[in-house]
Every structure is written in C-alpha cells, then in structure tokens.
Amino acid sequence: MPHLRNDALRHTHNGGGSPMSSQFQYLFSPVRIGNLEIKNRVVSTAHVTFFAENNMPSERHVHYHSERAKGGVGLIVHEAVTVHPSSFPYEGIIFGYDERVIPGFKRTTDAVHQHDAKIFCEVFHKGRQVNSILSRRSTLAPSATRCIRNRETPKVMEKEEIEEIIQGFATTARNVREGGFDGVELHCTHGYLLQQWLSPISNKRTDEYGGSLANRVRFVVETIDAVRAAVGNDFVVGIRLVGDEFTPGGLTLRDMQEIAPLLTASGKLDYISVSHSTYFSLEMVIPPSYVPLGAFVSLSAGIKESVEDLPIIGVGRINDPVQAEKVLADGHADLVGMTRANICDPQLANKARDGRLNDIRTCIACNTCIGRVFSHKPVTCLQNPAVGFEVTCGVDATKPAAVRKKVMVVGGGPAGLKAAETAAIRGHDVTVYEKDGALGGQVALSEKAASRQEFAGSVRNLKKSLDALGVKIVLDTPVTPEIVKRESPDAVIVATGSAPDRSGASPLFPQMDGLPGADQSNVLTYRDVLKDGANVGQHVVIIDDESHHRAPAIAELLADHGKNVRIVTALPRLGMELAPNLEQPFVYRLLQRKGVHIMTNTAVKAIEDSTLITLDLNNNTSDKIEGVDNVVLVMGSVAETALYRALKGLIKELYLVGDASSPRYAVDAMFDAFHAGLAV
Ligand SMILES: Cc1cc2nc3c(=O)[nH]c(=O)nc-3n(C[C@H](O)[C@H](O)[C@H](O)COP(=O)(O)O)c2cc1C
Numbered sequence: 001m002p003h004l005r006n007d008a009l010r011h012t013h014n015g016g017g018s019p020m021s022s023q024f025q026y027l028f029s030p031v032r033i034g035n036l037e038i039k040n041r042v043v044s045t046a047h048v049t050f051f052a053e054n055n056m057p058s059e060r061h062v063h064y065h066s067e068r069a070k071g072g073v074g075l076i077v078h079e080a081v082t083v084h085p086s087s088f089p090y091e092g093i094i095f096g097y098d099e100r101v102i103p104g105f106k107r108t109t110d111a112v113h114q115h116d117a118k119i120f121c122e123v124f125h126k127g128r129q130v131n132s133i134l135s136r137r138s139t140l141a142p143s144a145t146r147c148i149r150n151r152e153t154p155k156v157m158e159k160e161e162i163e164e165i166i167q168g169f170a171t172t173a174r175n176v177r178e179g180g181f182d183g184v185e186l187h188c189t190h191g192y193l194l195q196q197w198l199s200p201i202s203n204k205r206t207d208e209y210g211g212s213l214a215n216r217v218r219f220v221v222e223t224i225d226a227v228r229a230a231v232g233n234d235f236v237v238g239i240r241l242v243g244d245e246f247t248p249g250g251l252t253l254r255d256m257q258e259i260a261p262l263l264t265a266s267g268k269l270d271y272i273s274v275s276h277s278t279y280f281s282l283e284m285v286i287p288p289s290y291v292p293l294g295a296f297v298s299l300s301a302g303i304k305e306s307v308e309d310l311p312i313i314g315v316g317r318i319n320d321p322v323q324a325e326k327v328l329a330d331g332h333a334d335l336v337g338m339t340r341a342n343i344c345d346p347q348l349a350n351k352a353r354d355g356r357l358n359d360i361r362t363c364i365a366c367n368t369c370i371g372r373v374f375s376h377k378p379v380t381c382l383q384n385p386a387v388g389f390e391v392t393c394g395v396d397a398t399k400p401a402a403v404r405k406k407v408m409v410v411g412g413g414p415a416g417l418k419a420a421e422t423a424a425i426r427g428h429d430v431t432v433y434e435k436d437g438a439l440g441g442q443v444a445l446s447e448k449a450a451s452r453q454e455f456a457g458s459v460r461n462l463k464k465s466l467d468a469l470g471v472k473i474v475l476d477t478p479v480t481p482e483i484v485k486r487e488s489p490d491a492v493i494v495a496t497g498s499a500p501d502r503s504g505a506s507p508l509f510p511q512m513d514g515l516p517g518a519d520q521s522n523v524l525t526y527r528d529v530l531k532d533g534a535n536v537g538q539h540v541v542i543i544d545d546e547s548h549h550r551a552p553a554i555a556e557l558l559a560d561h562g563k564n565v566r567i568v569t570a571l572p573r574l575g576m577e578l579a580p581n582l583e584q585p586f587v588y589r590l591l592q593r594k595g596v597h598i599m600t601n602t603a604v605k606a607i608e609d610s611t612l613i614t615l616d617l618n619n620n621t622s623d624k625i626e627g628v629d630n631v632v633l634v635m636g637s638v639a640e641t642a643l644y645r646a647l648k649g650l651i652k653e654l655y656l657v658g659d660a661s662s663p664r665y666a667v668d669a670m671f672d673a674f675h676a677g678l679a680v
C-alpha cells in the first residue's frame with residue numbers, strides 16, 4: 001500500500017483539464033485515497049437501490065451509477081452488499097459473498113470507469129439489526145441484546161461464528177475486487193454488526209472481545225486484517241465509521257476519537273467515511289428536512305482531528321456545492337458525501353464545476369427516495385422521475401422531439417410544471433396556464449407551514465428550470481375550451497389538479513356518502529386554511545383521514561398562530577403514510593412542541609354546530625368534543641376533470657396527468673407528468 005503523503009489531502013490545482021469554476025477551489029481539486037487519485041471531492045455515499053434481481057446486481061445498477069459518474073461525481077460508493085447468509089435483511093439485497101455477483105459488479109464498474117470516476121463497494125453484516133424472516137437462521141450479534149426495531153433476541157456469536165463472519169467479509173471483499181471496484185468499504189455505522197462490537201450498548205461480553213476498549217475493537221481490527229489480506233496492499237480499504245451513536249449509553253464522538261486511532265493504527269485502512277446513529281436514532285441517518293443543513297459535519301471534523309493523514313468523508317444534508325465547498329474549506333472533511341443531492345440531480349457535479357449553479361435541482365430532503373426503499377420498492381426521487389429508468393429517461397436518453405409542437409399545459413402545480421419542463425427540454429414550444437396568481441398549486445401553498453418550506457423547493461426548482469428553458473407562463477387564467485380553440489395547440493396536457501373533498505366521506509364508513517354536518521359554515525378544508533391563512537376561531541379540530549403531511553402541516557400553521565389545535569384521526573397513529581422511523585418521529589416531536597393535541601382511533605360521526613360526535617374505536621363508545629369554533633377536513637381530494645372532459649374528442653393529442661387524473665402523492669403525480677412530457 002503506498003504511503004499516504006500529507007499533501008495528498010491538500011487541495012491542488014485542477015488537473016482534470018475541465019473548466020473549473022474558481023468558486024470551487026476545494027471541491028474540484030483531486031484527492032488521493034490509498035493508491036488512487038479521485039478527480040474531485042464529490043462523493044455519492046452508499047445507498048440501497050432495490051435494483052437487485054435474484055440478489056445479484058442488475059442492469060439498473062449499471063445505468064444508475066454510470067449516469068452519476070457521467071454527471072461528474074468523483075467517487076461512488078456502491079450500496080451495501082451482505083457478507084453472510086445470516087444477514088438477509090430484505091429481498092433486494094445483493095449477496096456479496098456469492099462469487100456469482102462478479103460479472104454484474106464488473107458491468108457496473110466498467111460503466112462508471114468510462115467516465116473517469118472511481119467506485120468502491122460497501123460490505124456489511126447487520127448483526128442484531130435484522131430479523132430471521134428471510135434468512136431463516138438465527139440473527140447473530142456480540143451479545144443477546146435486542147434491537148429496538150427487530151425485536152428478536154440474537155444468538156451470542158461463538159468463536160466459530162466470529163471466524164466465519166470475518167471470513168465472509170474477506171470473501172466479499174475479494175469478490176468486490178474481482179468485480180472491478182476500486183475499493184471496499186466496511187460498514188461500521190448505522191448500528192450494524194461491526195459497530196455493535198464497538199459499542200457498550202450492544203457488546204456486553206466478558207471474553208477477549210468485550211469489556212475494555214482494546215477488547216471491543218478486536219472484532220473490527222480482525223476484520224480489517226482479514227479484508228486487507230484478502231485484497232492485497234494495492235487496493236483501497238476504507239471504513240464507514242459511526243461518529244456518534246446518538247443513543248442513550250452509546251458511543252459518543254469523544255469515544256470514537258479514541259476508537260478511530262485504534263482501528264487505523266496498523267495502517268491498513270485508506271480512508272474513513274463518517275456517519276452516525278444506530279436503529280435507536282434511525283431517523284437521523286438520512287436526515288429529513290427537519291434537520292438543519294450540514295448538521296453532522298462536526299462528526300467528520302472530530303474524527304479528522306483524531307486520525308492524521310487519512311482522508312475523511314463527511315456526510316449529511318450537504319445538498320449544494322457552495323455548502324460543500326465550505327465544509328472542505330473549513331477543514332471539516334476531505335471529501336463530501338452528497339448522496340441524495342446526486343440522486344436528485346445526477347449532473348450536480350458537472351453543473352457546479354461549470355458554474356451553472358442555477359441549473360442544479362436541489363434535493364429537498366423529502367425522503368421519498370428512502371421511503372420507497374423502506375417499503376422494499378426500488379429507489380425513486382420526487383423531483384427526478386428518471387431514477388432507476390436511466391436507460392429510457394436518463395439525461396442523454398431524453399431525445400429531442402422529432403417535430404416541434406405547440407404544447408399547452410393547463411395547471412401550474414408540480415405535475416403541470418414537470419410536464420412543461422420535460423416537453424420544453426425536448427424542444428417543444430410550451431406555455432403553462434394557471435388559474436391562480438401563482439405557480440405551485442398545493443405544494444407552494446404548503447410552505448406556509450414553517451416545516452414544509454423546504455418541500456416547496458420542488459416548485460422553486462421547477463420554476464427556475466422553466467425560466468431557463470423559456471417556457472411561457474400565463475397566470476390568473478382559467479382555461480376554457482374556447483381559449484384552447486383560440487390558441488390552437490398541437491397538444492394539450494391537462495394538469496388541473498384536484499380540490500379538497502368537502503363531503504367528509506371516508507373509506508372507513510363506506511355506507512355513508514359524507515359526514516353529517518360537513519356542510520356547516522364553520523367547516524373548512526385544508527385548502528381554505530392554506531389560502532386564507534389562519535382566519536379561524538380559537539378552537540380548531542382537524543379531522544385527518546389521509547395520515548400524511550397535510551394535517552400536521554395545517555396543525556403547525558394554526559398552532560403558530562396561537563390557535564388551540566386538536567387532530568382527530570380514526571387511524572391508530574398520526575402520519576401512518578409517512579416513512580416510519582424517518583419522518584414520523586420528527587412530526588410527532590414538532591406537534592408536541594407546538595402543543596397540538598392528537599386523538600387517534602377516534603372517528604367523527606357527525607358535526608353538530610360547535611360539537612363533534614365521536615366514536616372511540618378502541619372500545620366502541622361515543623363521546624363529544626365541545627366548543628369547537630372551526631373544523632378542518634383533511635379527507636381526500638377530488639380530481640378536477642371538467643376541462644379534460646370538455647376537450648376529449650376535440651383535441652387529438654390530449655393528456656391527463658397528476659392529481660387531475662387521480663389525486664395521489666406528488667412523487668407519482670410528477671412521474672406521470674414527466675412521462676406525458678416525454679410522450680408529447
Ligand atoms: C435510498 C437510500 C439508501 C441508503 N442506503 C445506505 C446504505 O446501503 N449504506 C449506507 O451506509 N448508507 C446508506 N444510506 C445513507 C447515505 O449513504 C447517506 O449517509 C445519507 O443519505 C445522508 O447523506 P445525504 O444527506 O447526502 O443524502 C442510504 C441513503 C438513501 C437516501
């Protein structure tokens with residue numbers, strides 16, 4: 001292994017021969033990791049995609065990663081692959097220990113290398129943070145302590161199992177090398193097996209692997225030794241290390257500053273990537289918009305202080321190149337993970353390098369991507385519907401239209417804007433018509449709730465893009481068939497969105513067409529509140545039948561205006577459609593702080609003036625909520641299809657997209673609209 005020089009970490013002149021924005025002296029300077037030179041400091045850290053087929057890498061991996069390499073990212077870390085059959089956490093996992101992975105790995109690494117990027121592969125065992133549902137084997141861990149999420153009691157690893165798992169890491173690392181990767185990364189964060197040995201909360205052993213720090217690092221050190229022996233000295237071996245477990249009784253940064261030098265002392269590691277948490281603090285791992293930007297750079301900075309001369313990767317809510325440059329300039333890390341930023345905009349690095357900052361589609365930390373993965377579905381992005389479909393819809397796959405058409409997009413919500421953007425990229429002459437005085441529809445309105453402001457960034461990104469593409473915008477214009485006739489477009493994309501359902505009908509009570517009393521004047525919809533602000537009485541009840549972001553956002557907005565707010569839902573929890581363990585904890589804490597009262601398992605049977613007649617679904621008893629000034633219905637939406645129906649048969653090329661087709665989450669509405677933009 002070549003000796004790592006001190007100056008390898010300092011920024012040097014841009015040697016890549018590409019035009020470099022002088023704004024990014026650090027970000028676009030090369031950096032050495034082990035025997036490799038990485039062309040810049042932008043890293044896409046490991047992320048599960050669920051693209052695997054039969055637990056092997058698939059063509060989707062090839063194109064997904066090559067798209068990001070083409071977009072200029074310096075280093076990609078491939079998603080974690082498992083080192084042993086006892087760690088089989090989900091069906092989409094790649095069996096890294098099985099040599100049949102090598103050809104698939106090779107296709108991905110070859111594709112990435114064509115774009116002058118480097119690619120490592122993360123290898124892991126989940127230890128106690130997995131269950132035996134798929135593996136049909138005992139879960140293995142240092143001690144028989146249970147994980148907060150997978151509540152099985154693991155088997156205490158015996159000496160033979162210790163050796164077998166370490167061998168699994170070594171075998172997998174060898175497959176990684178054979179698969180053409182430039183390096184292997186040991187996953188020792190997020191609470192997985194390697195970390196479990198380090199931590200006093202999961203390692204209660206009294207043998208030579210437990211107790212003192214020297215004993216607790218033993219398993220990890222032996223794994224590093226075995227992996228290094230398996231791959232040789234001319235191959236990069238790194239570790240993704242926990243910077244703080246954010247778990248009561250767990251490892252802190254101070255502990256990790258003691259541990260990191262013990263792991264690196266042998267000189268067998270080439271870099272450290274710093275992340276954090278265990279499953280106890282899972283919601284911090286992929287921090288949603290409730291977490292401030294760059295919230296974890298103190299961890300990479302802290303680890304960097306404790307180990308000299310080793311490149312350190314920092315990560316967590318670094319979503320724009322200016323911020324990334326500052327992290328590097330401040331010396332808080334040597335490379336920056338910009339993972340969701342690159343999922344969202346695979347061309348981010350090239351755009352930054354070329355000074356096209358305004359063209360970057362900034363990630364809004366909505367966590368739709370990881371939400372899908374947690375639901376065991378392929379990764380996607382709310383703002384980038386091409387994720388996972390790079391072959392057909394990727395940056396270069398989006399072909400100019402054969403004939404330039406005059407395209408009329410009716411509706412300036414996210415779906416309309418996405419359709420307009422895609423059609424304009426393909427060279428069409430596009431005009432967006434919006435009935436209101438501003439673009440953005442419901443998403444833009446939602447930014448009135450403080451915690452949803454970043455979400456509205458999806459609309460800001462689209463507006464920027466439409467501006468740059470020269471799309472014409474016509475506001476305050478409800479489109480009629482006459483206007484369409486007058487404009488005589490070649491194609492019309494109807495994205496007229498949806499309106500709140502005012503009936504109070506709920507699928508929980510299929511026998512009823514609506515909620516008795518929903519037509520009273522003190523009953524409002526979420527849209528009324530968002531449009532008119534908090535023009536309501538002091539005591540407000542929100543009936544939440546959607547279990548997503550809307551009701552909490554309305555509650556936050558009203559509570560911030562000093563209202564006394566209660567959310568009533570017939571479901572067992574609030575926000576059941578939000579990513580569990582990712583967003584829910586933040587929403588609950590926020591509402592608690594704001595003093596919002598939450599009643600679950602409670603159906604509203606009727607509204608009688610200022611009284612709500614309720615039914616406690618736990619014990620089937622009726623009750624009342626009295627003294628309610630206003631009721632706000634968050635009870636689904638109704639598609640706005642009038643224009644579409646009027647145009648059907650009149651316009652040859654007519655598309656119906658987004659909520660106007662069927663009201664649903666923004667990610668699916670945008671996906672739909674994107675495809676209309678490709679089809680037109
Ligand atoms: C869809 C998704 C899957 C992830 N899977 C992994 C993984 O396999 N291994 C890992 O170490 N981190 C994983 N992460 C965490 C990321 O590597 C990264 O630490 C996190 O997204 C925070 O960085 P960001 O704010 O730049 O996105 C995943 C993140 C996402 C969004």
Ligand code: SF4
Pocket residue numbers: 340341343344362363364365366367368369370380381382383384
């Ligand atoms: S889905 Fe949301 S959080 Fe994930 S990459 Fe896209 S914008 Fe970012």
